[in-house]
Amino acid sequence: MTELSPELRSFVLTLPSIPFLEALLLLHGAPDQIWTAEAIAQRLYLRSIAHAEGIVRELAARGFCACTPDGQLMYRPHDGSAVLVSRLADVYAHRLIEITRLVHG
Template sequence: MKEISPDLRSFVLTLPSVPFLEALLLLHGAPGTIWTAEAIAQRLYLQSVARADAIVRELAARGFCACTADGLLIYRPADDALHALIAELAREYQQRLIEITQLVHAR
């Protein structure tokens, strides 16, 4: 099995938590869906909607998605390069879940 690309490794090391990573992949997997923090909390089994809301705000601040004034969220990366990196992450995460989550925890 080939190694994770250096660009992807660097990107994963910038992600603050596994729930953040999983929220990003959730949005990527349903690009036309409009999400609320409550829906993200439910899908990721987060006990706190406040935690999901913080993740939503950070996803928007980092340019991974667009967030409306009323807190609705849609997958909309800032540029094509970021979208390509997220798509690579989604593919690799299916094959390397443990390795990628360990990278997130290592930061």
């Protein structure tokens, strides 16, 4: 099992919400797929596309994805965040409650 290193813990603490985290992991899990806010809303069971659109804007603003002018996006993390997101995906699968508490804290 992957450790929750201080670096990963710090990264998790910057994530604004669980839906944001899950959208990030969704994109990470399908890096070649092109996503829309509607598709993300459906996959994450979000109540509104507007909520998913906000998440998409935040993902793009934080440099986790590239957006097209029509609002579609692909996973394209900047700098060293790809390694952290990969570690997070491993840890989240085994330490869901711990990660959830960190995000909510």
